[in-house]
Amino acid sequence: MTLPRKAGLGFKPEHFPAITETKPDLGFFEIHAENYMGAGGMPHAMLERLRADYALSVHGVGLSIGGPDPLDRDHLARLKLLCDRYDPESFSEHLAWASHGGVWMHDLLPLPYTAETLSLICDHVDEVQEHLGRRMLLENPATYVLFDDSDIPETEFLTEISQRTGCGLLLDVNNVFVSCVNHRQDPRAYLEAFPLNRVGEIHLAGHEEEELPSGPLLIDSHGREVAEPVWALYAEIVSKTGPLPSLIEWDNDVPDFATLMAEAKRASMILSGDHHALTS
Amino acid sequence: MRSHRDFARGFRESLAGGPAPQNATAQDPAEIERRFDVYRNNVAHGLTQALARHFPAIERLLGADCFRGLARAYIAEHPPRTPVLTEWGGAFPAYLADEPSLQSLSYLPDVARIEWARSRAYHAADSEPIAPERLQETATRAGTDLCLDLHPSVQVLQLLTPAGSIWASQQPGGPAPPRAKEWRPETLLIARRGISHVITSVVRSSTGRFVSALRAGDTVARARDRAGADFDLNAALLLLVENALIVGAGIETGDES
Ligand SMILES: [Fe+2]
Numbered sequence: 001m002t003l004p005r006k007a008g009l010g011f012k013p014e015h016f017p018a019i020t021e022t023k024p025d026l027g028f029f030e031i032h033a034e035n036y037m038g039a040g041g042m043p044h045a046m047l048e049r050l051r052a053d054y055a056l057s058v059h060g061v062g063l064s065i066g067g068p069d070p071l072d073r074d075h076l077a078r079l080k081l082l083c084d085r086y087d088p089e090s091f092s093e094h095l096a097w098a099s100h101g102g103v104w105m106h107d108l109l110p111l112p113y114t115a116e117t118l119s120l121i122c123d124h125v126d127e128v129q130e131h132l133g134r135r136m137l138l139e140n141p142a143t144y145v146l147f148d149d150s151d152i153p154e155t156e157f158l159t160e161i162s163q164r165t166g167c168g169l170l171l172d173v174n175n176v177f178v179s180c181v182n183h184r185q186d187p188r189a190y191l192e193a194f195p196l197n198r199v200g201e202i203h204l205a206g207h208e209e210e211e212l213p214s215g216p217l218l219i220d221s222h223g224r225e226v227a228e229p230v231w232a233l234y235a236e237i238v239s240k241t242g243p244l245p246s247l248i249e250w251d252n253d254v255p256d257f258a259t260l261m262a263e264a265k266r267a268s269m270i271l272s273g274d275h276h277a278l279t280s
Numbered sequence: 281m282r283s284h285r286d287f288a289r290g291f292r293e294s295l296a297g298g299p300a301p302q303n304a305t306a307q308d309p310a311e312i313e314r315r316f317d318v319y320r321n322n323v324a325h326g327l328t329q330a331l332a333r334h335f336p337a338i339e340r341l342l343g344a345d346c347f348r349g350l351a352r353a354y355i356a357e358h359p360p361r362t363p364v365l366t367e368w369g370g371a372f373p374a375y376l377a378d379e380p381s382l383q384s385l386s387y388l389p390d391v392a393r394i395e396w397a398r399s400r401a402y403h404a405a406d407s408e409p410i411a412p413e414r415l416q417e418t419a420t421r422a423g424t425d426l427c428l429d430l431h432p433s434v435q436v437l438q439l440l441t442p443a444g445s446i447w448a449s450q451q452p453g454g455p456a457p458p459r460a461k462e463w464r465p466e467t468l469l470i471a472r473r474g475i476s477h478v479i480t481s482v483v484r485s486s487t488g489r490f491v492s493a494l495r496a497g498d499t500v501a502r503a504r505d506r507a508g509a510d511f512d513l514n515a516a517l518l519l520l521v522e523n524a525l526i527v528g529a530g531i532e533t534g535d536e537s
Contacts, residue, residue, distance in 0.1 A: 037364045038403030039432070042476040045406075062363025068285040075363050100288040104360045105295060106330070107322040112303065117284055144318040145304040182315075184307045212315075214308040219318055 003028050003055050003089045003201060003245035007267040009260050010249050016046050018257035026264060028055035028089065030247050034062045037078050047086065056088040057201065057247070062104060065124045065138070066111045067097035076131045083132050090201060090245070092137035092170045093128070095121070095158065112147035113157040125165040137200045138162070139170035142178040142207075142220035154179075155193035168200035173234045174226065174249075178207050178218040187233055196241050204234060204267060205249035223252035226263060235270045243271045295323055296356065327355045330365040335372060335395045337450040341388065350379065366403055370396055390443030391450075394480060397435045397470040401478045404433035409524035418529040424501040428494050429528030430520070433472035436488045436495070444468045444482040473523045483519065486511035491520070499532050 006027025011019075029050055036043050050056070062075060083091055096108035111117055128136055140158060152160070162169055171194065180187040206224035210217045226234075226248065238244065248263045287301065294301050300316035328351040332339050339347040354375050360368040373392035382388055409431075419426050442458045444466040449457035467488035469481045483491075486507040493503035504513055520526050 034364050035366070038366055040406035041403050041433075041472060043403070045475045064363075068288045072363070078364070097288065099363065100292055102361055103292070104363050105292070105323050106326045106360060106363075106365060107319060109291065109319060111284070112287065120284060144315040145300070145306055145312060147301075147303045148305045149303050212308070212311050214311060217311075217315060217318070 001087075001089050003057055005243035005245055005271070007264040007271065008055075008057065008245060008247045009264055010247065010251060011047075011050060012250075012254050013043070013046060014254065015257040015260070016050075020049065022257075023053065024257075024261055024264075026054065027245060028057055028247075030057035030059050030249075033058050033060040033079055033082055033091075036082055051086050056086055057090040057092065057245070058083060058086070058088040060091070060093040061108065062098055062106075063093050063124075063128065064097045064099040064104075065093050065128070066095055066109075066117065066121055067099055068120070069100060069102075071124055071127055072099070076128070079128075080132055083134065090137060091132060091134055092139055092201065094139045094141060095154075095161075096141050108141055110141060110143045110145065110147070112150040113152040113154060114149060115152075118152065118157060118160055122161055122164045125161060125167050129165065129167065135167060137168040137170040139172050139203065140175050140179075140194075142172070142175040142218075144182055144217065144219075146183060153193065155190060155195070159195045159198070162195060162198045169195065169198045170201045170203060171196070171199045171237070172203035172205070172249075173237065174203065174205040174207055174230050175220060177227070177230050177233060178220050181216055181218050184215065187229075188236075191233065191237060196237065199241065199244060202234065202237070202244050202246040203249050204230060204246060204263075221252060222249050224250075226266075231266070231270070234267070238270055239273075246271060295320055324352060324355065327360065327365075328352065330360075331355075331369050331372065333365075334369040334399050335392055337395055337447050338372075338376070338388065338392050340450050341385075341391065341446075350376070366399065369399075372396070387441035387443045387446050390437075390439040390441045391447050393437055393439070394443055394447045394468060394470065397437060397468075398478050398480060401433035401435065401470055401472045404431070404472055406475070407431050407527040409521075410526050410528055412521075415521075415526060415529050418531065422529070422531040424499065425532040426500045427497070427530045427532050428500060428520075428526050429530070430491070430495055431471055431525045431527050433470075433478075434491065434495060434525055435470045436492045437468040437470065438465070438485060438488055439468065440465045442466050444480065447480065469519070471523060471525050473525070479523055481519070483516075484510060484512075487516045487519065490516050 004027035008026055008028035008030060011029040011031050036047055094108050097111055098105055158169055176190055177187050180190050204226045205222045206226055208219045208221045246267045250260055290301050300312045304312050306312050306315055328348055331351045354372055358371045362368055373389045373396060376382055376392050377389035442464055445458045448454045466482050467485040469483045472478050490503045490507035493506040
């Protein structure tokens with residue numbers, strides 16, 4: 001069971017009426033797992049309805065796979081409950097950490113890439129996949145600092161995790177662009193080194209730009225349209241891989257549904273090889 | 281795992297106001313603090329937003345700036361111990377009650393209690409109301425041993441302030457807030473009717489005591505005794521039935537009482 005190789009959208013409850021009325025042509029919807037961990041009520045009622053009509057991607061933000069602590073057993077159990085109930089086509093999480101000592105920071109925090117963290121993360125990914133009884137995807141992060149004890153490049157780190165655990169990868173093209181610009185690296189070189197054959201889903205999102213003395217600092221805000229250079233990178237990836245499930249992530253300052261659909265339409269055009277999509 | 285553990289602990293101290301982690305680096309090392317600020321801001325902003333989603337009336341009553349300041353202090357003292365943000369914030373009402381600068385706003389913690397209860401009700405488990413004929417039939421057989429199961433979302437708040445009226449005044453198109461001479465304690469019934477509609481009803485305190493007793497497992501007869509003076513059993517039952525809050529009925533057996 002995999003996601004359709006089409007454009008999808010992050011589900012926002014305020015768009016539920018528009019979605020049920022217009023039944024838009026989309027490959028899938030994605031939800032943040034932690035928003036659907038209450039016992040009942042409207043969130044689950046909407047999700048059941050959505051799930052009946054569309055493929056579903058469950059995207060976790062709270063497992064803290066890159067953290068030093070053992071994975072939270074209660075949280076794994078909640079994820080299992082959610083996945084068993086809705087049987088999503090995909091479950092994904094992040095190459096990041098979010099909790100330490102029982103406290104959750106609720107952000108996707110960066111980590112050094114070392115032999116130590118590699119084996120830790122592989123153990124965690126194994127544990128998640130075993131516990132959920134399904135293969136997961138791991139997403140590349142957007143980062144703002146590097147660590148001087150990192151001695152494995154991020155692309156190699158992700159390749160190694162994917163090979164050792166069998167997990168797939170979620171390639172967030174905006175994160176690639178944001179991180180590479182922030183660290184004064186070439187996003188095309190990053191993508192050249194990225195194991196595209198392991199990619200099970202693509203993320204596209206908008207970012208904000210600040211100015212530092214040394215140049216731009218991009219911030220992964222998920223609060224606006226996908227930027228032009230990110231569309232261009234996306235088209236280059238798709239021309240190599242063929243169509244992939246491609247999500248528009250827009251989580252802050254959420255616009256009306258038509259605006260999201262316009263972004264999804266642009267992704268669809270690129271997926272179908274229409275190059276006019278790049279000059280619109 | 282020693283070194284990664286140390287890294288995470290140090291990183292948290294950096295988020296909480298310490299300097300950026302020692303191993304953090306950037307092309308231009310002079311920019312590390314500015315870059316690390318993105319993480320500091322994301323964490324503070326994300327958690328403040330999460331708290332504001334639970335307590336929108338508190339944010340309106342205090343103003344965004346004041347709310348933000350209180351939220352930062354609350355985050356430092358009661359950081360989330362769960363990855364599920366809809367379950368974080370339950371200690372905020374008590375935190376407001378203890379906050380020295382808010383002592384003159386006695387209603388504020390009560391408004392926060394209402395908002396937290398509404399949040400709980402919104403996410404509570406689903407349960408279908410009992411069919412009227414089955415309720416009637418059980419009531420006839422049970423006589424004074426009738427027990428009622430209430431919807432999982434049902435909560436009663438006995439408040440010393442008119443916080444229910446104040447909460448209502450903060451809703452779009454709500455009534456004016458109560459005037460000084462209308463200042464009195466209020467009892468609230470907070471629950472979810474069906475899938476989506478959270479009710480926030482000011483009720484008689486006797487009705488509140490009755491519903492609380494039912495909740496605790498008392499029979500209808502005993503709950504009526506606990507309700508005390510000024511109690512209208514028919515009105516209380518009608519309130520529960522009309523809002524689809526009675527989800528089961530049974531007969532108390534001798535060994536239970
Ligand atoms: Fe993403």
